[in-house]
Amino acid sequence: MESVNLKVSNAPFVRSKDSIESVMYNVALALAPATVMSVYLFGMRALVLTVVCILSCIAFEWLMDKARNKPNSCLDGSALVTGLLLALNVPANLPLWMVVTGSFIAIVATKHVFGGLGYNVFNPALVARVFLLISFPAAMTSWPMPAPFSFDMMVDMETGASPLGILKTDGVQAALASLSLMDGFYGTMTGSLGETSALALLAGAVWLWYKKYITMYIPLTIMGSVFLFTGLFHLIDPGTYASPAFHMVTGGLILGAFFMATDMVTSPLSIRGQLLFGLGCGLLTAVIRLWGGYPEGISFAILIMNSFVPLIDRWDLNDRKAENNKKPEKP
Amino acid sequence: MKTFKTGGIHPPESKFTENTPVELMPVPKELAISLNQHLGKPAKPVVKAGSEVKKGELIGEADGFISANVHASTSGKVKSVKPHPHPGGHYAMTVFITPDGQDEWAEGLNTDPVDWHGFSKEDIIGKIKNAGIVGMGGAGFPTNVKLAPPPDKKIDTIILNGAECEPFLTADHRLMLESPEEIVEGLNIITSLFGGEARAYIGIESNKKDAIETLTRHASSKGIEVVSLKTKYPQGAEKQLINAITGRTIEPGELPFDKGCLVQNIATAVAVYEAVCKNKPLVDRVVTVSGLEIGKPKNIRALVGTSFRDISLFCGNLKESTNQIISGGPMMGKAVYTLDVPIIKTTSGMLFINNVGIEKARERTCIRCGKCVDVCPQGLAPWLLANVAQLREFDEIQLLGLANCTECGSCTYVCPSKRELVHWIKYAKALVNNRQKRKSA
DSSP: OTTOOOOOOOSOOOOOSOOHHHHHHHHHHHTHHHHHHHHHHHOHHHHHHHHHHHHHHHHHHHHHHHHHTOOOOTTSSHHHHHHHHHHHTSOTTOOHHHHHHHHHIIIIIIIGGGTSTTTOSSOHHHHHHHHHHHHOHHHHTOEEOOOTTOOSOOTTOOEEOOHHHHHHHHOHHHHHHHOOHHHHHHTOSSSSTTTSOHHHHHHHHHHHHHTTSSOSHHHHHHHHHHHHHHHHHHHHOTTTSOOHHHHHHSTTHHHIIIIITTOGGGSOSSHHHHHHHHHHHHHHHHHHHHHSSSSOOHHHHHHHHHTTHHHHHHHHHHHHHHHHTSSOOOO | OBOOSSOOBOOOOOOTTTTSOOEEOOOOSOEEEESOOSSSSOOEEOOOTTOEEOBTOEEEEOOSSSOOOEEOSSSEEEEEEEEEEOTTSSEEEEEEEEEOSOOOBOTTOSOSOOOOTTOOHHHHHHHHHHTTOBOTTTTOOBHHHHTSOOTTSOOOEEEEEEOOOSSSOOHHHHHHHHOHHHHHHHHHHHHHTTOSSOEEEEEEETTOHHHHHHHHHHHGGGTEEEEEEOOOBTTTSHHHHHHHHHOOOOOTTOOGGGGTEEEEEHHHHHHHHHHHHHOOOSOEEEEEEESTTBSSOEEEEEETTOBHHHHHHHTTOBOTTOOEEEESOTTTOEEESOTTOBOOTTOOEEEEEOOTHHHHOOOOOOOOOOHHHHHOTTOOOHHHHHHHHHTTOHHHHHHTTGGGOOOOOHHHHHOTTOOOHHHHHHHHHHHHHHHHHHHHO
């Protein structure tokens, strides 16, 4: 008994089992249905692209930890989630070197340059996606046709425009003719790897919400504000503006709202801040979709709102200070 | 079911000893009775090495307004009076007594119970003061001071705290099952101090169904309401308990009596009863001895001054793998660095654990998940307080509500990045205190 070596530390002496790893791996798990769906729809090429994307992200994470002389964080799951999200955000036939470039932008230029996990201002996967979209517009907008269970490598695949692209260039009638809403719900339409299937994405999101890793304030305000805004213009002029239901299931709205905008690091902390953030994302998305130069706006909308997060948090902070100092403190 | 409004967590309950009746621990070979067993100024020793003392005899006299008497826990001879390790982590003046084995009470103490109804208010408070009673839930605020709030504060609600929300601890739970009459009488004595209108409540978490039942049986005829509370930590914190039972919120800078409330611990109520009716000073208490590294987890009634070493031997000794010993519960207790530490009046529990986490844990960066904000019962932003504390911005941190933190540990419990949030907050508090002292000096 005398040999007992007692350690002194500060309370509490029990800790929850949650860790950065559990948060990140649960997010990755929630994205699994969408990933499986993408392989089903777009074949082996989708799987190869996803694996390359994840591995390159983890490799860049490891390199940056070495370069910055930080503890190794490449297996904490955050690079995995970034890689997975980036893969789900690009077309299945994107050249692999572009994918690796995207990983570089996400991990090095967006995350580690700002100080690594927890310090990045913008969502890494989204910055990478937007970077690729602006740098390689042709490759990023030639969407392969879904071909369920065709496990070839899609070297000479048939490509087409996305429903939102058709909407932008050819108008409502052509867009509505290109797909039924159920196609959009199940995901049998053109689009990025993981954004097509609303069903798979929602299944993962509900699970994350059930496990309390995300709250629904941001996603629901985004979906709601896009629905109301596009719905308003649809009512005014159905010939020019597509129905809100069409906007709900097409493009990256669900992926963005439930998995990208809810990124803990780049979203506000308070509920009212999250509602404001969601509203901003939703309105910007709708504005870009209806009148912008790009067919899809959720990536830009979230990135723009990311830059407002410190300001939104400051608003809470000031109110918090006022609240705490209503009465003079006793000495 | 009632509970407090903001925040809260659900740590594993781990109440291994809830069905173990309280066992009386024999008098050990040596007692180390600390003169600092309460909030405020330590007591002044009134004995010297060589003095013969009887059980219950005064050995330390309250020094100042916020201080408390200390009594000999058994009869014997004073061996020495010298500084000794204290469960709070520092050294404190301590009276060492070599028991004579007779455990003989001093004249007129621990008598047969008498009826208290004839006593005046001053008599009752005087008896409580003489008996050296302090809040036995952990804070150790002298009870006689707490029971005499400023005359302009009207107390209309008296709450007995049977929440016992800390994991592992079952001392109050056993007391509620085994001494319900004493608890109810103690509460009646306290209530009588505040006139007829004051309402008395006993708040108990719903994980102690048997205690709720027992106390309802004993208390309902006496006009006391037993309130069943939803199990949630930190239900037993004063401000949270008041909020759960009355719905009132103690604002920053306020004390419970500003909102007409007074909270007392279960064990304190028993001590009040014994002091007033039996003239028995506070010399022993019920302690939960638990944790995975102790041979036989137990609830014991031990004399104040019994060392952790003696108690660990009494409870089947500790395993080789023990690396932390905690005085108190796992959420707010303190790790002790030596088994020589004695128990004091506020030691509600003693845990022997193997905390592998403390060697492996590395503080990671905040991922802004906001969980600490969600669980903070005081509505603070612990991640921000910790960040600002690390930056040593002490003006800023006071604006952020540093003083409102009750150090309950909920934020640190949930943090996925394993940040030592409470540690940093305590650090800031200590430095802010020092700075204010320097300024006023």
